[in-house]
Each structure stands twice: as structure tokens, then as C-alpha cells.
Amino acid sequence: MSEHDFEPIRGLPGDLPTGEIILWQGAPSWIRLAQQAFHVRAVAAYFALMFAWRASTAVMGGEAPLRAVQSVLAVAPVALAAVGILTFLAWLNSRTTVYTITNRRVVMRFGAAIPKAINIPFGIIQSASIKPMSKDGGDIALTLKAPNKIAFLHLWPHARPWRMASPQPTLRAVSHARSVAGILADAMAAQIPIEIAKPADPDRAQSSAPGLGRPETVPA
Numbered sequence: 001m002s003e004h005d006f007e008p009i010r011g012l013p014g015d016l017p018t019g020e021i022i023l024w025q026g027a028p029s030w031i032r033l034a035q036q037a038f039h040v041r042a043v044a045a046y047f048a049l050m051f052a053w054r055a056s057t058a059v060m061g062g063e064a065p066l067r068a069v070q071s072v073l074a075v076a077p078v079a080l081a082a083v084g085i086l087t088f089l090a091w092l093n094s095r096t097t098v099y100t101i102t103n104r105r106v107v108m109r110f111g112a113a114i115p116k117a118i119n120i121p122f123g124i125i126q127s128a129s130i131k132p133m134s135k136d137g138g139d140i141a142l143t144l145k146a147p148n149k150i151a152f153l154h155l156w157p158h159a160r161p162w163r164m165a166s167p168q169p170t171l172r173a174v175s176h177a178r179s180v181a182g183i184l185a186d187a188m189a190a191q192i193p194i195e196i197a198k199p200a201d202p203d204r205a206q207s208s209a210p211g212l213g214r215p216e217t218v219p220a
Contacts (some may be wrong), residue, residue: 011098011109011119024101024183027094032137032173034090039156040083047079093157097170101180103187106142108158108169116154120169120192124148130181138177141168141182 008015011025035039051072058068097110106125109117125144132138141160143151152159154169160168174180 008107011100011117012013012107013119016102019103020102022100022102024099024180024185025095026099026171026174026180028099028171029137029175030091030094032133033094033157036133036173037093038086038090038141040086040090043086044079044083045080051076051079060106074137087147094173097158099174101184101187104191106169106171106184108155108171110158118150118169120144122188124128125188128184128188130177132177133173136176136178139174140171140174140177140181142170143168 007013009022016022055065055068055072058071059065063071092112093110096112096115097108100107100109105122106120107117108120110113120142124145126143128143129141130138131141139160143166150167150169152164155167155169158170158172160170171177171180
């Protein structure tokens, strides 16, 4: 049994309202997430350069090459542990994450120690952009309309990198990213007439219309 076994619908904090349907669900690729969000390759390259520098410095200082290599290998477990931990965190994040696109909103459920679900109605999304990362994978970042904002640390690693001041919720390392972006674009386009309609009582309509409002975090 996992912490998500009690979800009424996988990846969602509650039952779908009448008229809302799921169009797509997916999760990050743990390999791509390890490379792009946890920078496993960069960390491995750093340790490799550090080991090479240490070994070359020892040899230039008069130490025997074999002895220099042995001294470097003695601290190799530290590098392996660092890379291993980052890889495990990427795998764990992938395993506990579900991205959902419905005909009214985007839902991001993630978190192992503290599960959470973030609802992002189409009404507060200003735009969406795709950043291809591989042959069929990529990131889909959402720009929110002001003054809507979700803290970067609250989103990480499901946020566009380096956008601290204006965090962008991001579907990270998803497969078939272009197809997913197409599904999102079509769903948002279908909601445009609803979003721009002018009801007789705007305040009442705003509070009762499904899919509109500010983003919220709901414990899973």
C-alpha cells in the first residue's frame, strides 16, 4: 500500500465534477529527470574532472602513477554515492508524480514524503510553451496570469529552471511532448468561449464555474 492508494482517481485529489473528463495522464521519464532536473551527468563530470586533476597533481608532485590512481579511487565511493542519491531521487519523483490534463485544468500530483496536488485551471493559464529535450521528450511550461503565482520551491522539480521570480509550473521530461502539448492546446482553445463570456452576475459565475479560480494545493 502506498500513500496514494486512497485517491478517488489516480493522480487527482477528488472525484471529477460533472462534465469534466481526463484527456491525458503521464509522468516524467526518470532518466530524463535525472539528467535535466537533478543534473546527474554534470555531477558525474565534476567528480571525473576533480579525480583527474587530483591524480595529475599527485604525479607531477613526484608520486608514482599507480599510487596516485589508488588515492583517487579511495574517494570514488563519495562520487558514486552522490550520483546514486541523485538518481534515486529522480526515480522516486518519477514514480510518485502524475500529470493530468482534463478538459478544464492541469493537475500536478507529486511528492513522496509530503504528497500534494496542484490544480491549475485553464482560466489562469496565460500561455504554454514546449522545450524539446530529446527525440520525443520535452518540458511543457505554463505561464500563469498575474497575480496568480506558485512558489518555485513549492513546485520543484516540476518548475521551469531559473524562473525564480515568476515560477512556471512545468510538466517535466514527458514522453511524446509535442502530442501532449497539442492535447493541452486543443483543450484550452475549446474553453475560450467559456472564459470570455460575460454572465449577468460575474462574481457568482466566477465562483461557481468549474475550472476557474486561483491555483490551490490540496493534500493528496
